[in-house]
Amino acid sequence: MTTTTQTPPPHDALGPLQDRERVAERLLASSARHSFDPDTELDWDAPPVEGKWYWPPELVSLYGTPLWRRMPEEQRMDLARHEAAALASLGIWFEIILMQLMTRHIYDMPVTSAHVRYALTEIADECRHSKMFARMIEKGGAPAYPVSRLHHNLARVLKTVSTTPGSFACTLLGEEILDHMQRLTFPDERVQPLVRGITRIHVVEEARHVRYAREELRRQMVTCSRWEAELTRLSAGQAARVFSVAFVNPAVYSAVGLDRREAVAQVRASGHRREVMQAGARRLTDFLDETGLLRGAGRRLWRSSGLLP
Numbered sequence: 647m648t649t650t651t652q653t654p655p656p657h658d659a660l661g662p663l664q665d666r667e668r669v670a671e672r673l674l675a676s677s678a679r680h681s682f683d684p685d686t687e688l689d690w691d692a693p694p695v696e697g698k699w700y701w702p703p704e705l706v707s708l709y710g711t712p713l714w715r716r717m718p719e720e721q722r723m724d725l726a727r728h729e730a731a732a733l734a735s736l737g738i739w740f741e742i743i744l745m746q747l748m749t750r751h752i753y754d755m756p757v758t759s760a761h762v763r764y765a766l767t768e769i770a771d772e773c774r775h776s777k778m779f780a781r782m783i784e785k786g787g788a789p790a791y792p793v794s795r796l797h798h799n800l801a802r803v804l805k806t807v808s809t810t811p812g813s814f815a816c817t818l819l820g821e822e823i824l825d826h827m828q829r830l831t832f833p834d835e836r837v838q839p840l841v842r843g844i845t846r847i848h849v850v851e852e853a854r855h856v857r858y859a860r861e862e863l864r865r866q867m868v869t870c871s872r873w874e875a876e877l878t879r880l881s882a883g884q885a886a887r888v889f890s891v892a893f894v895n896p897a898v899y900s901a902v903g904l905d906r907r908e909a910v911a912q913v914r915a916s917g918h919r920r921e922v923m924q925a926g927a928r929r930l931t932d933f934l935d936e937t938g939l940l941r942g943a944g945r946r947l948w949r950s951s952g953l954l955p
Contacts, residue, residue, distance in 0.1 A: 656868050659936045663868065669861050670760035673854050677767050682847045684778035688840060690785065698838045700727040700786055705827050707894045710918040713909060721902055728898040730841060731788035733824070734779035736892060739793055739801070740820040741772040746805050747813040748772075751862075764858060771851050782844055791895040797888055808881060809874045811866035815882040815939060817859045818930055819889055823953075825852050826926035860933065867937050879939050883947025890923065890951040920952060927953040 656663045706726045708714040714722065752765045783790050792798070808816065828845035831837055867875060899909035913919055931954050934940050940948060948954040 656865070658864050658868050659938070660864065663865050664861060666861070666865065667760045669858070670764040673764045673858055674760060674767060676854055677764070677771075677851075680850055681771070682774075682851070684774055684781070684844070684847060687847065688778075688843045690781060690840070692840065694786075694838055694840070699723055699836050700730040700838055700841055701733070702726075702831055702834050702837060704918075705830065705922060707913045707919055708909060708916075711912040711916050713904065713912050717904075721904075724902045725898060725904075727786055728788045728791075728901050729894070731783045731786055732791035732895040732898050733827075733893075734783050735791040735895070736793065737779050737820075737824060738776045739798075741776050743801050743805060744817055744820065745769050745772050747808065747817065750805075751810060751813060768855055768858060771855065775848060775851070778844055778847070782840065785840060788901070791897055793892050793895070797892050800888055804881065804885065809866075809870065809878050811863055811870055811874065812878040812881040812885075814859045814863040814866060815878060815934065816885045818856065818863065818933075819882065819885055821852055821856055821859070822930040823889075823893075823923070823926035825849060825856065826929070827922075828852075864937055867939070875938070876942075876944075879941055879944030880947065882934070882939055883944040883951070886948050886951040886953050890953055893923070923953055924955055 700723075703709055703722060703726060706714075706722070706729055708717075708725065717725070748765050748769055752762045755762050780790075793801075804816065825848075828849050832842045832845040832849060834842070867878070870878070894910075894913060896906050896910050899906045931940065931948065940954070945954070
């Protein structure tokens with residue numbers, strides 16, 4: 647009599663990895679139940695509500711600083727409007743990067759697999775999100791705020807040299823901090839109804855994207871080579887440094903009549919701002935630590951970004 651032994655599923659510090667196809671099938675089912683068309687879901691023709699913010703004041707970069715305390719309420723609200731436009735611009739830039747990384751990820755995979763079908767579903771989500779953010783910028787009356795030329799071109803390098811696990815680590819970096827802020831925004835009745843509706847849609851749909859990226863990052867880190875894991879730690883740490891700087895576009899300060907250098911200096915010195923960014927990154931950094939990405943030089947890069955206490 648012969649006995650057969652089943653090979654246990656691969657696992658990491660968080661436990662056994664789930665089957666890739668089953669994860670994708672669940673996410674596809676969720677997408678079928680909870681996907682939105684922002685063009686019809688939101689009332690784009692409604693005028694802005696007088697006295698409502700475009701972003702919660704506690705999430706505005708200068709909140710709590712000496713400069714903030716000197717600013718009249720009207721100027722504070724105007725800064726919030728410009729920062730909302732800058733964050734939407736950052737989101738579009740990031741989602742275009744993500745879509746390119748996602749198509750590269752599935753390029754050699756079976757086109758009929760659930761994993762590929764969900765990736766294509768997510769790309770479609772991101773297309774809608776980017777159009778939604780662009781409409782929000784236009785509706786708010788503030789300009790678009792592109793990232794610096796340096797960061798724009800650094801992203802070109804990232805898209806070219808990023809490892810597969812590095813792509814998913816960077817995906818989570820861009821999604822989870824904004825997701826934390828948007829979860830604080832959509833229930834906040836002080837905020838413009840249109841902005842609340844936009845953040846609600848984004849939170850619901852991004853929850854699936856985060857699940858997909860987390861599961862795939864765990865799988866990639868278990869199966870990748872040692873050099874690829876180390877390169878991923880370094881590239882993710884460097885991406886954290888870029889993202890933490892790009893998160894606030896200094897041009898917003900000039901747009902509302904503030905001294906740009908003074909404003910940037912006060913944001914950098916702000917304990918409140920540091921706590922906001924670290925709170926937004928906490929779930930992510932805890933997860934990356936457990937999956938082995940926050941080690942060595944990579945951890946030092948994350949610390950220098952200010953996102954890791």
